[in-house]
Amino acid sequence: MSPFHPTQDINVLETIALSSPNELKAELPLTAEGSEQIAEYREQLHDILRGEDKRLAITIGPCSIHNKEAGIEYARKLKTLADKVSDQILLVMRVYFEKPRTTVGWKGLINDPHLNDTFDIQTGMRVARTILLEIAEIGLPAATELLEPITPQYIADLLTLTAIGARTTESPTHRQMASGLSMPVGYKNGTDGGLQVAIDAMVAARSQHAFLGIDAEGRTCVVHTKGNEWGHLILRGGRTGSNYDAENLKAATEKLSKAGVSPRFVVDCSHANSNKDFKKQSLVLKDVVDQRIAGNDTIIGLMIESNLHEGNQKLTSDLSLLKHGISITDGCIGWEETEELILNTHAKLKAAQVVTQS
Ligand SMILES: O=C[C@H](O)[C@H](O)COP(=O)(O)O
Numbered sequence: 028m029s030p031f032h033p034t035q036d037i038n039v040l041e042t043i044a045l046s047s048p049n050e051l052k053a054e055l056p057l058t059a060e061g062s063e064q065i066a067e068y069r070e071q072l073h074d075i076l077r078g079e080d081k082r083l084a085i086t087i088g089p090c091s092i093h094n095k096e097a098g099i100e101y102a103r104k105l106k107t108l109a110d111k112v113s114d115q116i117l118l119v120m121r122v123y124f125e126k127p128r129t130t131v132g133w134k135g136l137i138n139d140p141h142l143n144d145t146f147d148i149q150t151g152m153r154v155a156r157t158i159l160l161e162i163a164e165i166g167l168p169a170a171t172e173l174l175e176p177i178t179p180q181y182i183a184d185l186l187t188l189t190a191i192g193a194r195t196t197e198s199p200t201h202r203q204m205a206s207g208l209s210m211p212v213g214y215k216n217g218t219d220g221g222l223q224v225a226i227d228a229m230v231a232a233r234s235q236h237a238f239l240g241i242d243a244e245g246r247t248c249v250v251h252t253k254g255n256e257w258g259h260l261i262l263r264g265g266r267t268g269s270n271y272d273a274e275n276l277k278a279a280t281e282k283l284s285k286a287g288v289s290p291r292f293v294v295d296c297s298h299a300n301s302n303k304d305f306k307k308q309s310l311v312l313k314d315v316v317d318q319r320i321a322g323n324d325t326i327i328g329l330m331i332e333s334n335l336h337e338g339n340q341k342l343t344s345d346l347s348l349l350k351h352g353i354s355i356t357d358g359c360i361g362w363e364e365t366e367e368l369i370l371n372t373h374a375k376l377k378a379a380q381v382v383t384q385s
């Protein structure tokens with residue numbers, strides 16, 4: 028008799044079972060007051076997306092959170108700022124735990140919370156939930172990128188806004204996931220600058236789907252979704268350059284309208300729109316706010332990468348070298364510039380009476 032040849036798991040080193048979403052939620056529950064607050068933030072975003080609330084929704088915060096204390100310190104500062112500008116701007120904290128990589132690199136706090144390739148996802152998921160709960164407690168809405176369809180079961184109850192990134196907007200798995208998410212979803216244009224993948228994503232995600240997923244007990248199941256109508260396009264530039272200027276926005280508006288999708292744009296001031304130079308984010312912000320003030324109300328929001336301190340630092344095996352409050356992924360503007368840019372934007376919007384225009 029010939030020997031049995033293993034035909035699967037040949038390249039798998041190990042599989043480690045995780046607690047179920049329900050087990051983690053029982054350990055770290057969202058309170059009734061917290062759930063009411065998050066539902067209310069989502070309603071505010073719906074109003075902004077419908078054009079009934081003329082404030083700008085600005086998603087702002089670190090490129091990635093790699094340290095809980097620094098993330099919470101940032102959230103406290105942002106809350107104070109958010110309260111000062113809330114008549115013109117809805118500030119949503121960027122709380123990114125899952126990083127898509129062009130090739131390889133640190134994949135974010137959920138995947139590798141100890142920053143040392145030990146991939147302790149059980150801890151990563153717990154820390155992510157803890158941070159989101161504290162941010163909810165501080166009184167801020169939170170936005171994240173969802174990079175794969177298991178994570179939402181563990182944290183989506185705490186999110187006000189989600190993004191599907193440039194590298195995954197074309198993926199059917201992500202579009203199906205988005206069709207079942209309970210909050211608005213922004214789709215980035217592709218890394219090549221193409222808008223069609225994001226337009227197709229919006230059309231796909233507003234439809235019903237049935238796909239494989241996990242339930243709250245962690246069991247494999249068929250997920251039937253209703254479709255998510257709160258899609259919008261995030262313009263992030265591409266390999267051929269930026270796409271935030273008036274001409275690009277006009278072309279994008281025409282393209283979306285032709286596809287039967289309401290033109291609602293968030294402009295990402297970072298990534299290819301700033302040629303990955305964090306210092307250029309302010310130029311993008313200024314240009315887009317001026318367009319909004321000039322009457323372009325298809326612009327409903329912006330995204331800015333900001334941290335306690337500016338720039339970024341390399342992650343090496345010597346973790347003692349890491350400086351507090353500096354990004355270990357893309358470069359970010361620091362707190363002083365953040366405060367100045369948001370307060371200036373607030374003053375400009377107020378002077379132009381953008382919110383009170385009918
Ligand atoms: O926002 C973060 C990065 O731009 C994205 O994760 C890709 O990073 P990488 O090109 O350094 O891998």
Ligand SMILES: C=C(OP(=O)(O)O)C(=O)O
Pocket residue numbers: 090123127172191192193194215263298
């Ligand atoms: C990875 C990100 O952006 P993009 O998908 O546009 O590269 C991000 O916003 O962190």
